[in-house]
Amino acid sequence: MHSSEIRYFLAVANSGSLSAASQQLFVAVSAISRQIQRLEAKVGAPLFERHARGMVLNDAGQIFENHVRKSMMDMEHAIAEIKGLKAVRRTALRVACTDGMAFSLLPVLFTQFRLLHPGVSFHLTVASALEVADIVRRGECDVAFQFSLYPERGVEVVAAWPAPVLLVMKHNHPLAQQQVHLSDLLTYPLALPDAGTTVRQLFDLSCRMSGTFVEPALTCNNFSTLYTFLLQTPLAVTICSQFTVMYQAVEHGLVLKSVGADQLSQRSLQVQTAIGRKPSAALSLFVDFVCQELKRQDDTIRAKFDF
Numbered sequence: 001m002h003s004s005e006i007r008y009f010l011a012v013a014n015s016g017s018l019s020a021a022s023q024q025l026f027v028a029v030s031a032i033s034r035q036i037q038r039l040e041a042k043v044g045a046p047l048f049e050r051h052a053r054g055m056v057l058n059d060a061g062q063i064f065e066n067h068v069r070k071s072m073m074d075m076e077h078a079i080a081e082i083k084g085l086k087a088v089r090r091t092a093l094r095v096a097c098t099d100g101m102a103f104s105l106l107p108v109l110f111t112q113f114r115l116l117h118p119g120v121s122f123h124l125t126v127a128s129a130l131e132v133a134d135i136v137r138r139g140e141c142d143v144a145f146q147f148s149l150y151p152e153r154g155v156e157v158v159a160a161w162p163a164p165v166l167l168v169m170k171h172n173h174p175l176a177q178q179q180v181h182l183s184d185l186l187t188y189p190l191a192l193p194d195a196g197t198t199v200r201q202l203f204d205l206s207c208r209m210s211g212t213f214v215e216p217a218l219t220c221n222n223f224s225t226l227y228t229f230l231l232q233t234p235l236a237v238t239i240c241s242q243f244t245v246m247y248q249a250v251e252h253g254l255v256l257k258s259v260g261a262d263q264l265s266q267r268s269l270q271v272q273t274a275i276g277r278k279p280s281a282a283l284s285l286f287v288d289f290v291c292q293e294l295k296r297q298d299d300t301i302r303a304k305f306d307f
Contacts, residue, residue, distance in 0.1 A: 004035060005035045005036075005038060005039040005042075006039075006068055007025070008021065008025070008027070008032045008035040008036060008039075009035075009036060009039055009047065009064075009065075009068070010065070010068065011024055011025055011032070012032065012036060012048070012055055013048075013057050013061065013065055016054040016055060016056065017053070017054035017055055018032050018033055018036075018055065020054075036048070043060070043064060045060045046058060046060065046061075047060055047061035047064055048061055066137075069138055069139045070139065070276070070277075072139075073139045073274070073277060090119050091119060091120050091121070091280065091281075091282040092120075092121045092122070092123060093120060093121070093122050093123070093142050093143065093282060093283060093286060094122075094123050094125070094140070094141040094142045094143075095122055095123065095124045095125070095141060095142065095143055095144070095145070096124070096125045096126075096127060096132045096135045096136065096140075096141040096143075096144040096145075096146075097124065097125075097126060097127075097132065097144060097145040097146060098126070098127070098128065098129055098132055098145070098146045098147060098197075099126055099193075099197075099221065099222060099223050100147060100199070100223050100240055100241065100243070100244040101145045101146070101147075101243065101244070101269075102124065102126045102223075103223045103224055103227065103244055103245075104244070104245065104246075104247050104248060105145075105243050105244065105246065105247070106124060106145065108247050109289075109290055109293060110122050110124075112289075112293065113285075113286055113289050113290075116289070117282070117285065120282050120286070125140075125141060128196065129146050129147070129148065129197070129198060132144050132146045132272075133146070133152045133153075133154075133155060133272075136152070136154075136155045136272050136273065136274055137154045137155060137274070139274050139277065142273070142279075142280070142283050143158075143271060143272070143273050143283060143286070143287060144271070144272040144273070145269065145270070145271055145272075146269075146270055146272065147163050147198050147199065147241065147267050147268070147269055147270075148198065148267065148268060148270050149198055149202075149266055149267055151270075152270070152272060154275065155272040155273070155274065155275060156272065156273050156274065156275045157270045157271070157272055158271050158272070158273055158287060159270070159271040159287070159290070159291050159294075160268045160269065160270045160271070161243070161268060161269045161294060161295075161298055162265065162267075162268055162269075163241035163242070163243055163267045163268055163269040164241065164242075164258060164264050164265040164267065164307065165199050165202050165203055165206075165239055165240070165241065165264040165265075165267065166239065166240065166241060166242060166256045166257060166258055166264075166307060167180060167185075167237055167238075167239060167256070167257045167258075167259060168230065168237065168238050168239065168240055168245060168254055168255070168256055168257075169230075169235075169236070169237045169238075169254065169255055169257070170230075170231075170236075170252075170253060170254060170255070171253040171254065171255050172253075173188075173235060173237070173255065174235070175188070175237070175257070176255040176257070179260075180257050180259050181210075181259060181260075182206060182207055182210050182212040182214070182259055182261070183210070183212050185212075185214055185237060186212070186214060188235050188236065188237050189217035189218075189233055189235065189236045189237070190214055190215075190216040190217055190218075190236070190237055190238070191216065191217065191218040191219075191220070191226040191229045191230055191233075191236055191237070191238040192216040192218070192219050192226070192238070192239060193219070193220070193221065193223065193226065193239070193240075194219060194220070194221040195219075196221075197221070198267055199239055199240060199241070199267070200239075202263050202264050202266060202267065203239055203264065205263045206259070206261040206263040206264050209261070209263060210261070217229075217233070217236070223240065223244060226238045226240075227245070227248075231252065241267065241269065242256055242298065242301050242302070242305075242307075243269050243294070243298070246297050246298070246301050247297075249301060249304075249305075250304075255305065256301070256305040256307060257305070257307065258307040269294075271287060271290065271291070273287075
């Protein structure tokens with residue numbers, strides 16, 4: 001198959017229409033359409049469902065796209081090895097994560113790792129949990145970090161740690177030195193993530209199970225906003241895992257507390273890679289470094305806050 005056929009196929013698959021692919025590639029719509037039809041004739045099956053508003057990959061198209069992207073990744077890996085990039089020099093790692101890990105955890109890990117391997121650079125994509133899993137499956141990142149309630153389909157989980165939902169407050173908060181129940185939160189300003197996040201879903205489920213109705217003072221899909229609100233608002237409380245604030249807890253005088261609800265212990269922090277893809281030397285070193293650092297920090301913070 002000609003490279004132009006594959007290029008046009010991926011452009012239509014990514015953009016969702018012939019006209020959008022035409023604008024992206026600066027190629028006439030008719031030329032792209034002919035190449036797609038020629039490709040479908042070679043494959044022996046339609047690859048798209050054609051609608052008035054665009055084109056969507058059908059089952060055959062999704063299978064074909066997965067194989068094309070895997071072949072492209074294998075080619076990139078071969079070229080990298082030939083150029084000597086496998087030796088960790090001048091290597092760029094593509095990382096994807098959900099919002100909680102972009103707040104502090106990954107920037108700190110990147111900094112620490114680059115002290116050991118300054119030739120390694122990082123490109124970080126922050127997305128929702130569903131988007132991160134798709135990014136991994138499409139081979140658009142080398143490694144992903146996300147909080148998940150279950151093993152993701154179509155990815156390889158290379159490491160995982162329990163990541164319970166915890167209450168976060170300042171050390172002088174009235175609840176900081178006592179056992180806390182969800183009903184105790186009713187009189188304090190709460191800063192909560194959006195309802196679509198796993199941490200919020202588990203928190204809301206626990207509230208319903210305990211018959212507690214809470215109304216947050218702030219809801220936001222960006223943890224940096226929630227964290228600043230916590231620091232600036234007297235008696236505020238927010239929720240996250242220990243990993244999200246493990247590098248800030250001591251520095252900013254925070255307390256992490258469990259409320260003992262089983263539903264809040266169902267998440268794990270997962271390190272994910274694409275299935276069947278051989279890791280580069282830089283990626284292997286980075287994953288090993290992350291596993292050692294997170295185990296050490298997790299043990300320390302659990303011992304300090306006893307959860």
